[in-house]
Amino acid sequence: GAGVSQTPSNKVTEKGKYVELRCDPISGHTALYWYRQSLGQGPEFLIYFQGTGAADDSGLPNDRFFAVRPEGSVSTLKIQRTERGDSAVYLCASSLSSGDFDEQFFGPGTRLTVL
Amino acid sequence: AQSVTQLDSHVSVSEGTPVLLRCNYSSSYSPSLFWYVQHPNKGLQLLLKYTSAATLVKGINGFEAEFKKSETSFHLTKPSAHMSDAAEYFCVVSPRAGGGNKLTFGTGTQLKVEL
Numbered sequence: 001g002a003g004v005s006q007t008p009s010n011k012v013t014e015k016g017k018y019v020e021l022r023c024d025p026i027s028g029h030t031a032l033y034w035y036r037q038s039l040g041q042g043p044e045f046l047i048y049f050q051g052t053g054a055a056d057d058s059g060l061p062n063d064r065f066f067a068v069r070p071e072g073s074v075s076t077l078k079i080q081r082t083e084r085g086d087s088a089v090y091l092c093a094s095s096l097s098s099g100d101f102d103e104q105f106f107g108p109g110t111r112l113t114v115l
Numbered sequence: 116a117q118s119v120t121q122l123d124s125h126v127s128v129s130e131g132t133p134v135l136l137r138c139n140y141s142s143s144y145s146p147s148l149f150w151y152v153q154h155p156n157k158g159l160q161l162l163l164k165y166t167s168a169a170t171l172v173k174g175i176n177g178f179e180a181e182f183k184k185s186e187t188s189f190h191l192t193k194p195s196a197h198m199s200d201a202a203e204y205f206c207v208v209s210p211r212a213g214g215g216n217k218l219t220f221g222t223g224t225q226l227k228v229e230l
Binding site: 031033041045048059103104 | 207217220223
């Protein structure tokens with residue numbers, strides 16, 4: 001079956017612009033996670049959804065970052081007034097639920113470059 | 116608070132020789148531990164996970180890891196390296212007891228396999 005997909009695969013934008021990154025989880029997965037991976041680092045947690053609600057957004061770096069999942073499936077990560085430091089690969093993962101032992105399946109990521 | 120430390124940023128082995136990737140964890144309570152692999156231009160893939168059922172965990176592609184509470188370690192091993200094992204490996208910890216399964220990644224170990 002289809003895995004987690006993310007679009008676009010690459011996004012180049014200018015400092016100060018607004019961007020949206022999309023994640024399509026595996027069908028039937030109720031939990032969805034966003035992570036950010038900077039060059040040479042491991043992924044860092046940003047936010048996760050259980051259904052439509054953000055259950056934990058403690059990893060969002062500041063109020064320029066926002067994410068939604070209005071129908072409990074597709075999620076969009078939104079970044080306002082982008083800065084060069086936002087350049088990274090943004091990863092999305094989904095799991096059957098948010099239980100302790102539920103495996104997270106990762107998408108290929110969106111590489112964001114802010115010039 | 117929880118964290119993982121991967122002791123080597125780069126490991127190089129010859130094909131057919133054993134692989135050892137080291138990881139130490141820190142957690143306030145009994146954690147779930149994982150190893151993920153990331154091949155170039157591919158999504159993160161789960162290799163194996165420890166969830167307290169058994170201390171020696173077997174994963175895909177011949178990898179295994181042993182949970183040692185006394186040493187707070189979760190090292191990844193494989194008896195015989197294959198060229199296709201060349202990739203980046205991440206040790207990962209997750210809170211349990213309803214923590215929502217947000218993952219905390221180590222900084223990664225790049226494994227190089229030489230002929």
